[in-house]
Amino acid sequence: MINGTCSSRFERVGEVFAENFAKRGEVGAAVCVYENGVKLVDLWGGVADPQTGMMWEQNTLVCMMSVGKGMSALCVHRLIDRGAIDLHAPVAQYWPEFAQAGKGAITVKQLLGGLAGLIYADAAPPNSIMNWKVMVGALEQQAPEWPPGTKGAYHSMSMGFLMGELVRRVDGRPIDQFFREEIAQRLDVEYGYGLNDEQIARTARIIPNPESVTANAIKDRASKLGRAWKARPAGSEYYSTDEFRRGVLPSSNGHGNARSVARIYAALSLDGTIDGVEILKPGSIERLREEQWDGICGMTDRHFRYGQGFFLGGLPLAPLGPNRQAFGHPGAGGALGFADPESKIAFSYSPNFMCGGAGVGDRCEALVQAVFA
Template sequence: MPIHGVFDPAFGAVADTFAANFRDRGEHGAAVAVYRDGRKVVDLWGGWADPARTRPWREDTIVCMMSVGKGMAALCVWMLVDRGLIEMDAPVARYWPEFAQGGKAGITVRTLITGKAGLLYADHAPDGAGYDWDVMIRALERQEPCWEPGTDHGYHSSTAGYLFGELVRRVDGRPIDTFLAQEVCDPLGADYGYGTRGADSDRVADMIPSAESHTFVQSRDPSTKLGRAWRMRPQSPDHYNDRRMREGLMPSTNGHGNARAVARIYAALACGGSLDGVHLLSAATIDRMREESWFGQCAMTDRVFRYAHGFFLNEPNMSPMGTNPLAFGHPGAGGALGFADPENRMSFSYSPSLMCAGGGLGERCAALAASVYA
């Protein structure tokens, strides 16, 4: 399989592993990128952008990176914290008064962003309402927590993007997709956003689901917790490639971009909060973002996660991010990943089209992340 791009010879192990993924691990189409000290040292892509193998994966190909988008939404919240516009220990209802309904008046921003609010579901939303922002927000305002807030923890798989996004909108005035574009992606020149931002359809790679992906299978089964959570997603035979998925706003799952873009954003976080003259937030705030909030079984997925404040922390089974236990970032269902390693001033991202099997990030992503440190 032809592989294109460039890499610093010091990171040759990444190129070798990327090639091995195609040769030995069934890779279909993907990209991988690494930054070190604010400089791009790996930028590789290869394979195909469609299941029929008629469209080569190009330099500018983008793909849905699933829950990587929740990390971007958390970053937007933290940028407002850094600016003094949000206080972590203030009630969410200070900024979003309607949020106080359903016994949620005491939930703080910290409780919300650490996955301890118990708002795993949007039970008051009609089936398939996921792309109607106002309907989803009204439903979450009415939602009652699954537990006494702060007493348990769980990955807010479907709801985090709405909760973080509406908090940003209430404080800043701009929708989350506009804030992300204007404050992060456009200044950095990062080809990433919620939905495809009007990109030519030929530039968008098709997602290829795996029947062995725990997330894919459970999210389609309404009898499971993930199925209950994702009931709000419009159903279609190929919903990952549905037009609504590519054009709508669902920041929990429909962030589209590529490894180069996500690694660039995390490069700023790996280098004290700034990159090439673009300042996102302070180094002190970055350290607050990656403080561990819980390490244990997730109430949503029943998997063991190591979670910070809107981001995952390095954990070899579910979120492998190299050798630094303080590395942080966000995975996406099927194997996509972006993370920052501030101690080594390094960032990494991987954007595949073929979903992996199981409940983690799969062997292709794990091998690439490990190879960065080889």
């Protein structure tokens, strides 16, 4: 059932991965760990699609949900490194229509840091989530929920659109193309937005969990998360539809696997370069992990620490190991990717059975704990 390799140094990770199947209800998943730029754990196993019986193989892909937000932020940071974006400039300098409804002074730094208060897109009609032009237009019309810079919030629905449109306005390429050409192809990883026929044929089916706090909140259109996601088609099976898999929704439909995401974070754990390939300039990770807020999130009412497009360590709902300066991004259902530059560790986990609760779930927590045991 379980395939791959696991260094004796991380033997406990392999044991926990097996325990997840035996004791914690795992259906199909992969886990990968890098240390000092060397891949030391690369395991996968289980069933990718219970409806067809397709097993989880080495090249199986799966939706990793909000892990994609960190990847979209990485694209913006790459343009900052290039000098194409000024971190302290107003967003409207690059995207003039963004200035509507009192947003003219919001800076790129506030947007990256979850301080823009732009958590809804009320003008977007139901079922329009995959229409980029409609969603971006709705965000242009939307007023901030509070004075920008005064409160932090996880921009659950909007962040991918905000990062993606900023990238498109500055660079000219849509974010799926930018990420593919600037990061995925250069690092030889398979992660991105929008799948083709061949990739769909080896993509795992997302298995909803009725105990998911986030999923249940999104279903409740009276909740803050429900209001934010009202443009998304209803129903938990949407994750496995062609529309979802082929579309570009950087907030939640990045598809890949643990091996690919861990390699990206491995580069970040080594100050932006791995195997001679630079994706960020030396020193830029200090910008990624500069704390922007530490407190109760204005969207989820959960306690988070947030940097510039990435969650920071030290909180139980997003376990990134013992280092509070580790940074990364979880995904609803339990997927996770993070870098700990102090220990030169990079980690990723990609399951298809969503976890219960409000965090990444017991399967992911146990694996992270095993890495640092």
